[in-house]
Amino acid sequence: DQQVKQNSPSLSVQEGRISILNCDYTNSMFDYFLWYKKYPAEGPTFLISISSIKDKNEDGRFTVFLNKSAKHLSLHIVPSQPGDSAVYFCAALGSNYKLTFGKGTLLTVNP
Amino acid sequence: EPEVTQTPSHQVTQMGQEVILRCVPISNHLYFYWYRQILGQKVEFLVSFYNNEISEKSEIFDDQFSVERPDGSNFTLKIRSTKLEDSAMYFCASSARTVTRYEQYFGPGTRLTVT
Secondary structure (H helix, E strand, O other), X not given: OOOEEOOOOEEEEEOOOOEEXXXXXXXXXXXXXXXXXXXXXXXXEEEEEEEOOOXXXXXXXXXXXXXXXXXXXXXXXXOOOHHHOEEXXXXXXXXXXXXXXXXXXXXXXXX | OOOXXXXXXXXXXXXXXXXXXXXXXXXXXXXXXXXXXXXXXXXXXEEEEEOOEEEEXXXXXXXXXXXXXXXXXXXXXXXXXXXXXXXXXXXXXEEOOOXXXXXXEEOOOEEEEEO
């Protein structure tokens, strides 16, 4: 099941720079897209979401962009901080309210 | 800040034994979910629960699995006869009955090890 794909298993950026995490999906029926952050031995923490009828949502340092024609979304973190180092999951929600997750991208922010 | 809690944090059991994983969702939430993550794999949906009944379940959620809300605060996942392949992190999640219902909040997880 590859409905939600995060093709980069890892990303390394310098503190203060922008982190861009990418996600692709195949199911055009998804209604919402969410980003979760996960530290080891913890559950996923909800970060930010976007409705399929929007193309951008911003919350502080986090911005999510949605390109429906390309079935692509991205999470931008500006400026990146060492505490942002974690695994980031993209997830998509359909009408059945079941979340479909990507495999995650490990972000490392270097001081 | 309200949060989802789960107990135990780690459960070790022998194959064929029954286990019950417990969750306390956020108090004003009405939708409840179980997900699992096998080591190295994606987080997978198991089941959703609303108004004391299952709303949706995946093909993973077979007759060996059941869920229950035994009182006003707990939400449990029971595996009747565990198999080695049930070893995974099990996450409980909940969401509110509002326009933000799509925002699911996760607990810290229970690591289930079946030997």
